[in-house]
Amino acid sequence: MTTSPGARLDTVVSRFAGTLLEVLAGTVDPAAVISDVVIDDPREQAPGRPGALLLCTTAGADDVPELLVRAVGCGAPALVVRAPLDMGPELRTRVERSGVAVLGLTAGATWAQLVVLLRTLLSSGPAGEELSTGIPAEDSFALANAIGALLGVPITIEDRDSQILAFSDRQSDTDRTRVETILGRGVPAHARRAQERAGVFKRLYASEKPLFIDTPQIEGEPGLPRVAMAIRAGDQVLGSIWAAVSEPLSEDKERVLVDAAKVVALHLLRRRIGVDVDRQVRADLVATALGGGPSAQGAVERLRLAGRTVAVAVMGLSPPDTEEGSADGAAGAGGPSYARERTADAFAFHLSVAAPGAVAALVGDVCCALIPGPDRKAPEDIAVLARRVADDFLERARSRPEGVSIGVGRAVSASDPAGLARSHRDADRALRVLRHRAPSRRQEGGAALFADVQVEALLLDTGDRLRDEGGLLDSPVARLRHHDRDHGTTLTDTVAHWLDHLGNTLNAASAMGVHPNTFRYRLRRAAEVARLDLADADARFAAMLELRLERP
Structure with a gap:
């Protein structure tokens, strides 16, 4: 609701x-x-x-x-x-x-x-604000309708990622791509890729005038051509206006579209100011609620989560190697901060649909979310539900940035500051597990429930403590590694493979690509060098633990 x-x-x-x-x-x-x-x-x-x-x-x-x-x-x-x-x-x-x-x-x-x-x-915004044109500031759709009426064609207003900000009436006067764009809240991936290959965005963002685009020829599908106009604020490209046309616009209508783009730019800038203020207030409230201090309860109440059972989710947003920009490398808003804000906003929007009442905000370089569940469900079920919502977001994201993953903590009462802080720590630890997994294991999923990765989190914590203490002073595995470095042998790997295969020599030898007899000799030599009793269960466990702590 x-x-x-x-x-x-x-x-x-x-x-x-x-x-x-x-x-x-x-x-x-x-x-x-x-x-x-x-x-x-x-x-x-x-x-x-x-x-x-x-x-x-x-x-x-x-x-x-x-x-x-x-x-x-x-x-x-x-x-x-x-x-x-x-x-x-x-x-x-x-x-x-x-x-x-x-x-x-x-x-x-x-x-x-x-x-x-x-x-x-x-939920377009507060009523009462007006642009200098007299159009209500909260109604982007009214603005789109006004532009469409002046041009006599249906139009869409899109951001730099081809996501729909508003669209005009007259759906029956257009083609299938427009309908798919409106239903999916963004230009279909196949159409976007075709436009990128044709260099549409590079030409669009470099032009001060409307650009006629033969869309059917570019996309190889029946439909209408488009006229597009970049929306600018100074040198910054905010988005674009797209009109479905049967032929190029007249000079008079082109001037109308140029002027309309200036009005839309003002509208988007004013909306951005309001969004930035709202984003900062929400971030402060979320950070206060998760901090567990004396102000946490007041922040929870302002977030309208008092008395509800929630699970904390933390989404890691690893910055890309290069600054974020359009697929064509067009200049404009970008950079790691923009990419993080955009992904966090997308997650917040997803939560507003999939988990009504949830709140999310960018806190530092991670996005923190408080996800409530139905009052009748047990806390364990709410935590699982939160993880399912997170999985769904990562699966649905059209262009999931590299390195995005989500940790989900236990479900607790939002009115319990200590419990909320604990769920936050759980989520942080689950996220850390995902980030430290070997590349081969990262394909298992981008979201993890702390209860499912608690042992892996414990191993990471143990490794931290060992490193803080300078590492193990002496151990069988340390002796093996020292011997391997001095003599160019692979005794450490031999023991690791034998332990990984639960003492099955044939399977371990096959995994290392050596003859079983060679493997047996190396294993005996490893036991002598390390002074490791492989028949002792405690010794085997200690060696397995040390080897595991050293692995990603």
Whole structure:
């Protein structure tokens, strides 16, 4: 569920018509405002709120009468069911009399897509701000509609990564790529790659004028050409405007698009200021909550997590080797800090959909998140749920940066400062395990629950303590390594392979690529040099532990 400043119902319907929604029955009240999104599940018996849009994910035609009663009872102006839905004249009349519009989620669209786009629309920002043009600052979609109306074509406003910031109406006047772009909240990967190969972004970011792009020829698919215009603030490229056209724009419309890009730049800069302030406040609250000090409880309350069971997740954001930029190397916003902020924002947005109530913020060079779970679930289940959400993010990320991994701590009460700090330490230790794994093991997954890697974390801690104390003063493994360095032998590897294969000489010899008799001789020699009794279980364990502590 989400609460927001709201959007008019007719605006929601017109914006998503042809892409996500269609009116199945009833009349859309132009005065109705949608301020909430509620997934209606009779088993949950979640209370609706006035202004709610009810998403009835499992409803059929027989369920509509009961849904109308619930909608009227809670003041919901509309409900959404899966289309197509066979509704007879009698049921349509009943819908009309109720005053509730019945909308249909179009075939091919998913409920998740609808929820994401609705939340983006409803949580655009505080009401009341205005640009110098008179367009509400919180409504990027109104800005997109205004530009589209002036040009007479549908447009999208995109950031530097081809992610959708806003789009105009008139979905029926465009092609499949635009529909996929809107549903996926970003240009499809195949289209983006084709544009990069054709050098579209390099030319776009170098041009002060609109650029005509023969999209069907570039992508090798039927569709409409595009006219694109870079959005700049000084020398910095903030994004671009894309118009679906049948032919190049006239000179007058090109001037309109150039002027529109300046207005959009102002809008994005003003929004960025608000986002930066909000990001800093959230980061301070998250850091305070996880610090476990006397102010932690107040921070938890301001984050609206008091009394809830949460698991802390920590996402490591290793900076790239080179500064972040577009695929074409275009100049503009970039660098490791930008890459970290972008990935952290993407994780926060994912959590807002997958785990309502979760908060995430960039604290130092890691992104820390507090992920709540359903009140009825056990803490262990909530921790597993948090890890599943983290896994899902890493799997869904279109361009997952190198080195991104997520550690998840135990689930605790958010109102317990000591417990919250402990979960944070758990998550940090799980993240460290992932970062220290050998490259061959990093493919096992980018998220780890502390409970699943606790022994590996303990080994890392033990290794730290040994290094702090100057290492082992003397040991069988140390004697083997000293002998190998002086004589060019491989006795340490011989013992390591024998232990790894649980004393199976044939398998260990095969792994080392030597004859079994040669391996047996080396093993006997290793035992003599190291003064290691391989028949002693404690001695074997000590050697295995020391060898393991020295491995990544």
